[in-house]
Amino acid sequence: MRHLSHIHLGRQRGVASVEFALLLVPLLMIAFGALEYGRLLYHYDTVVKSVRSATRLIAQRNPDDQSSYTTALSEARCLAVYGVPQCTQSQEPLVPGLALSNVKICDRSSVTECAGLSLSEVKNVATGSDTGTLNLVVVRITGYEFSFLGLPFTGAGGSLVFQPIQSVMRQGL
Secondary structure, eight states: OHHHHHHHHHHHTTHHHHHHHHHHHHHHHHHHHHHHHHHHHHHHHHHHHHHHHHHHHHHTSOTTSHHHHHHHHHHHHHHHHHSSSSOOTTSOOSSTTOOGGGEEEEBTTBOTTSTTOOGGGTSSEEOSTTSOEEEEEEEEEOSOEEEOOOOTTSOOOSEEEOOOEEEEEEEOO
16 A cells, blocks of 8 residues: 555656646736736826826916917926926936927917817817806827837737827916
């Protein structure tokens, strides 16, 4: 009897290592995939919040005052890309690959940067019957490209271009 149990244990030796090796690849794929997905969501959320902050900043300014409004447009672009109103080209953007050229700002004075948007959609927009009109400001991030890390076992290594991310707010003045 004792001799048979020893033979049975000999056949089982190394089975755990083989099972671990078979499960390691799928587990690593899931782990690295979750990591890439988390990075993607973090970048998207960061861009959304920066667009919202830039829209809030520009919504408080009057486009009729050209000198201060031009400065405000520059500050809003810097806020959307770098997270601060004053920026230099040597600063790191909030997320890799985001540039000032990705930011489009449209309001009652100009909608040329926002494809598919007409002046009537931001200037003197009716709010209902007998309630008057209001002016809107739109800040968009277009063409932002998220680059995957290319982590092992995920099949990633390319990039993904986000759809335009925008925020619309009432312009105060």
